[in-house]
Amino acid sequence: MVQSGIKPHEELHDLLPFERILAEISTFFINLPADQIDNEIDAAQSRICELLDLDRSTLWLTSEDDPGTLLLAHIHQPPKIPSTPERMSAKDFFPWTAQKVLGGETLAISKMAELPAEAGRDRESYRLYGTKSTVLVPLSVGGGKVFGLLTFAVTRDERDWPKTGVQQFQLVAQIFANALSRKQAETSLEERLQFEMLLADISAHFVNLPSDQVDGAIEDAQRRVCECLGLDLCALWQWSVDAPGLLTMTHIYRSQEGPPFPEPMDAQEYFPWFRQQLEADKIIAVSSMVELSAEAARDVENFRYFGIKSCLAFPLSLGNGPPIGVLGFNTMRAERTWPETIVKRLQLVTQIFTNALARERAERKLVKSEQRLRLITNALPVLIAYVDADLRYRFNNDAYRVWFGVSPEEALGRTIREVAGEGFFQSVRPYVERALSGEHVRCALDVEMAGGRPLSVEAIYVPDVDERADVRGLYILVIDVTDRNLAQQESRRLQDELLHAGRISTMGELAGALAHEINQPLSAIMSNAQAARRYLAAATPDLEEVKEILNDIVKDDARAADVIHHLRALLKKTKTALETLDLNFIFREVVGLLLSDAVIRDVKVSSELDPMLPLVRGDRIQLQQVALNLILNAFEAMNEQPNGDRQVLIRTGLKDSRVLAAVTDIGNGIPIEDAEKIFKPFYTSKPQGLGMGLSICRSIINRHHGRLWAENNPDRGATFYFSLPVSAEDQIVRRE
Amino acid sequence: MTEPLPTVFVVDDDASVRKSLARLLKSAGYRPESFASAEEFIDRWERDPVPGCVLLDIQMPGLDGLQLQQKLQTATHGIPIIFITGHGDIPLSVTAMKAGAVDFFPKPFNDEDLLRAIREAIQRDVQERSERAERAIVAQRFETLTPREREVMALVVQGLLNKKIAFALGASEKTIKIHRGRVMEKMKVPSVADLVRAAEKIGMPPGSPLPPHK
Numbered sequence: 001m002v003q004s005g006i007k008p009h010e011e012l013h014d015l016l017p018f019e020r021i022l023a024e025i026s027t028f029f030i031n032l033p034a035d036q037i038d039n040e041i042d043a044a045q046s047r048i049c050e051l052l053d054l055d056r057s058t059l060w061l062t063s064e065d066d067p068g069t070l071l072l073a074h075i076h077q078p079p080k081i082p083s084t085p086e087r088m089s090a091k092d093f094f095p096w097t098a099q100k101v102l103g104g105e106t107l108a109i110s111k112m113a114e115l116p117a118e119a120g121r122d123r124e125s126y127r128l129y130g131t132k133s134t135v136l137v138p139l140s141v142g143g144g145k146v147f148g149l150l151t152f153a154v155t156r157d158e159r160d161w162p163k164t165g166v167q168q169f170q171l172v173a174q175i176f177a178n179a180l181s182r183k184q185a186e187t188s189l190e191e192r193l194q195f196e197m198l199l200a201d202i203s204a205h206f207v208n209l210p211s212d213q214v215d216g217a218i219e220d221a222q223r224r225v226c227e228c229l230g231l232d233l234c235a236l237w238q239w240s241v242d243a244p245g246l247l248t249m250t251h252i253y254r255s256q257e258g259p260p261f262p263e264p265m266d267a268q269e270y271f272p273w274f275r276q277q278l279e280a281d282k283i284i285a286v287s288s289m290v291e292l293s294a295e296a297a298r299d300v301e302n303f304r305y306f307g308i309k310s311c312l313a314f315p316l317s318l319g320n321g322p323p324i325g326v327l328g329f330n331t332m333r334a335e336r337t338w339p340e341t342i343v344k345r346l347q348l349v350t351q352i353f354t355n356a357l358a359r360e361r362a363e364r365k366l367v368k369s370e371q372r373l374r375l376i377t378n379a380l381p382v383l384i385a386y387v388d389a390d391l392r393y394r395f396n397n398d399a400y401r402v403w404f405g406v407s408p409e410e411a412l413g414r415t416i417r418e419v420a421g422e423g424f425f426q427s428v429r430p431y432v433e434r435a436l437s438g439e440h441v442r443c444a445l446d447v448e449m450a451g452g453r454p455l456s457v458e459a460i461y462v463p464d465v466d467e468r469a470d471v472r473g474l475y476i477l478v479i480d481v482t483d484r485n486l487a488q489q490e491s492r493r494l495q496d497e498l499l500h501a502g503r504i505s506t507m508g509e510l511a512g513a514l515a516h517e518i519n520q521p522l523s524a525i526m527s528n529a530q531a532a533r534r535y536l537a538a539a540t541p542d543l544e545e546v547k548e549i550l551n552d553i554v555k556d557d558a559r560a561a562d563v564i565h566h567l568r569a570l571l572k573k574t575k576t577a578l579e580t581l582d583l584n585f586i587f588r589e590v591v592g593l594l595l596s597d598a599v600i601r602d603v604k605v606s607s608e609l610d611p612m613l614p615l616v617r618g619d620r621i622q623l624q625q626v627a628l629n630l631i632l633n634a635f636e637a638m639n640e641q642p643n644g645d646r647q648v649l650i651r652t653g654l655k656d657s658r659v660l661a662a663v664t665d666i667g668n669g670i671p672i673e674d675a676e677k678i679f680k681p682f683y684t685s686k687p688q689g690l691g692m693g694l695s696i697c698r699s700i701i702n703r704h705h706g707r708l709w710a711e712n713n714p715d716r717g718a719t720f721y722f723s724l725p726v727s728a729e730d731q732i733v734r735r736e
Numbered sequence: 737m738t739e740p741l742p743t744v745f746v747v748d749d750d751a752s753v754r755k756s757l758a759r760l761l762k763s764a765g766y767r768p769e770s771f772a773s774a775e776e777f778i779d780r781w782e783r784d785p786v787p788g789c790v791l792l793d794i795q796m797p798g799l800d801g802l803q804l805q806q807k808l809q810t811a812t813h814g815i816p817i818i819f820i821t822g823h824g825d826i827p828l829s830v831t832a833m834k835a836g837a838v839d840f841f842p843k844p845f846n847d848e849d850l851l852r853a854i855r856e857a858i859q860r861d862v863q864e865r866s867e868r869a870e871r872a873i874v875a876q877r878f879e880t881l882t883p884r885e886r887e888v889m890a891l892v893v894q895g896l897l898n899k900k901i902a903f904a905l906g907a908s909e910k911t912i913k914i915h916r917g918r919v920m921e922k923m924k925v926p927s928v929a930d931l932v933r934a935a936e937k938i939g940m941p942p943g944s945p946l947p948p949h950k
Contacts, residue, residue: 519842519843519844520750520752520753520843521752522843522844523753523756523820523843523844523845524750524752524753524755524756525756525844526756526843526844526845526847527753527756527757527759527760527844527845527847528756528759528760530760530846530847531756531759531760531762531763531847533847534760534763534764534847535763545759549756549759552752552755552756555752556752556756559752
């Protein structure tokens with residue numbers, strides 16, 4: 001075969017088989033399936049090199065990212081000659097050549113000496129790769145943009161490149177260019193189609209995805225994207241909230257083994273330059289680690305360690321505030337370019353992931369804040385709820401369990417009427433309806449619980465109004481103030497006790513004032529009457545004077561009646577304040593108050609109080625008055641007795657389901673004919689008595705649904721009894 | 737010419753009571769004068785402290801009875817007071833009696849009891865007035881004595897003889913005799929016994945220590 005140089009006589013001889021190869025290639029490539037094109041290009045390069053005794057044929061494609069970078073796509077060369085790099089910066093190594101060829105010119109360089117002075121850098125590079133003579137043909141389709149170049153080179157000697165030969169190389173380049181462009185169109189179309197479908201699918205899948213499925217969906221999408229684009233590793237990292245610069249990997253897909261990533265990873269330590277860029281919300285596309293500048297030396301070192309050859313990293317940006325994480329797409333088997341179209345689409349994927357994660361975070365936060373709210377509201381001893389416009393519970397606190405025996409979960413979706421019962425619902429209904437009309441309602445009311453138990457509550461209903469002023473629901477707060485009322489009563493009771501002595505003396509003063517008021521007219525009547533008697537006894541009675549006196553007597557009589565009338569009205573006006581009372585306690589208290597009185601009067605007071613006495617319901621002060629009156633009456637009934645023979649016995653007990661109290665003296669007893677009269681107003685056996693005491697006592701006991709009566713004892717003295725109904729509360733307790 | 741009727745002052749804030757009491761007093765032959773408040777009565781009394789007694793309600797607005805009682809005792813030579821009260825308050829009545837009330841009546845009262853008490857009170861007033869008048873006369877006479885005569889009188893009422901008096905005062909018996917005669921004359925007493933009585937009236941009790949010997 002041809003050993004050195006191309007001899008004129010050999011040209012034809014050589015050209016003919018070349019023509020034949022060209023014809024074969026050209027027909028063969030026309031209908032060649034896209035996936036066989038690469039192989040056939042390799043094969044054609046080999047045949048041509050063998051036929052023409054060439055040492056090397058290369059086919060370079062310009063990088064999509066950087067047209068100044070050439071990527072080696074096909075090569076035919078024997079093993080012993082210096083190999084070319086897989087990617088090469090044309091500007092750095094072959095600036096002059098690249099400018100010409102990528103500008104559309106075919107270069108045929110027979111010997112390096114032909115190169116102009118400005119191609120010094122090129123000459124050096126040719127020498128580096130052992131090229132002595134070469135032809136370089138641009139690759140383009142139909143005179144369009146140059147997207148690569150096809151070279152043929154000789155390393156052993158220099159060679160002339162006849163014009164026809166160069167033309168034939170151009171033809172080969174044309175065939176290759178067409179085929180490659182067809183392949184690229186086909187594959188990129190298919191890839192794009194697949195990728196677009198994948199994207200559509202992913203974005204559809206993430207719409208309305210429940211937050212608990214987000215994690216799985218992200219990893220699934222990572223896998224599908226990687227498989228579709230031939231990527232080896234896709235990792236989603238999230239920035240730590242409390243420790244700046246710390247990344248935690250939450251989602252990963254990898255097809256290749258490799259060193260494990262630290263958990264969490266200090267971005268500053270491993271990828272300081274990347275961290276800086278990503279935190280500044282920048283997208284980083286690295287086709288090859290060599291592209292990275294010295295600033296990123298640390299990053300490059302670590303990419304190498306983790307076996308990553310190319311990388312596309314997106315910040316996870318929410319638009320407001322700093323990015324929440326990083327999504328990295330990587331190759332490990334080979335480098336790859338990141339065309340704009342891919343970057344745009346993967347950015348979309350990143351956005352989908354970010355939104356899903358943000359939603360998940362927000363929901364988690366919501367769940368947490370709801371849990372917190374629930375914890376707080378459950379600890380409160382008040383009803384807290386939210387109902388919708390149909391009065392169905394949408395939120396309840398745990399107090400519903402205590403009040404209505406319904407857990408918050410059970411109450412959910414049920415109406416107030418169903419949960420709280422008909423009685424309760426009817427009590428609150430008017431207020432609820434007012435609130436539903438948009439009014440902020442606050443009320444105090446007595447409600448009826450299931451089983452008829454009464455309860456005093458304070459309720460607040462706050463309407464939840466939407467932007468169209470429609471009431472969507474109500475916030476409800478109900479406080480049980482029964483206990484508070486009881487506590488108030490208790491504190492009032494304690495206060496009463498302190499004031500009690502004072503109150504008794506006030507009663508004494510009142511009695512004194514009353515006696516004075518009645519004594520004035522009485523005294524006037526008396527003096528008038530006596531004066532009249534004297535006038536009438538005179539020898540010549542002054543009848544005019546006596547008449548005047550009688551008029552005055554009538555006036556004063558009316559005045560005394562007025563005082564009594566007024567007093568009765570006053571007594572009637574006194575409001576009964578009901579509470580649950582222990583009658584034993586009342587008697588003990590009154591006996592304590594009368595202790596000094598008993599000593600002065602030399603009365604021995606003894607009591608037999610039933611320790612199991614049920615409680616009664618009544619007005620404390622009034623029942624105290626009754627006890628006080630009965631005991632004082634007993635004392636006074638024995639005024640005539642000799643000293644040392646004065647005894648009062650107080651007894652309490654349960655009789656015929658009623659609480660019975662008895663005050664017994666050993667005085668003269670009640671005259672039989674007076675047995676009922678004694679309870680009439682103004683009946684008195686005492687010289688200073690007003691005759692009101694027993695009458696008032698009876699009306700008090702009657703008002704308490706009880707009975708007051710008196711009996712003479714079989715031996716001597718009298719006993720005053722009163723009976724009262726057992727309080728409802730005590731009945732319940734006892735039944736239990 | 738008859739004795740002027742004794743005056744009974746009625747002090748009570750209740751008009752009915754005042755009126756009825758006045759009537760009763762009039763029917764019993766007294767001259768009643770009624771006042772609605774203690775102040776009014778004091779005004780009246782200070783202008784003309786006629787003989788009589790006071791019926792005083794112990795519970796009245798303004799000055800109450802006990803305050804009035806104290807005031808009357810300092811402002812006047814005292815007028816007998818009978819307390820009347822709407823209700824018998826034992827501690828109050830004890831205080832009143834201790835402070836010199838003649839009697840104490842819870843309303844309403846029996847006319848006989850009240851009139852008896854008034855009678856007694858008026859008698860007491862008459863007596864006290866005459867005693868007071870007597871005391872005033874004696875005191876007036878005592879004022880006319882010279883210091884020396886007073887010294888002599890003090891020793892005479894102690895029952896000392898002239899000789900002893902002369903020795904005690906460092907004077908001659910004759911001089912003492914002259915002083916003594918002047919004392920009897922100025923005090924208008926006929927006997928030593930009368931002089932002793934007069935000395936008692938002005939609070940010069942028998943046995944009072946001798947003035948220091950110079």
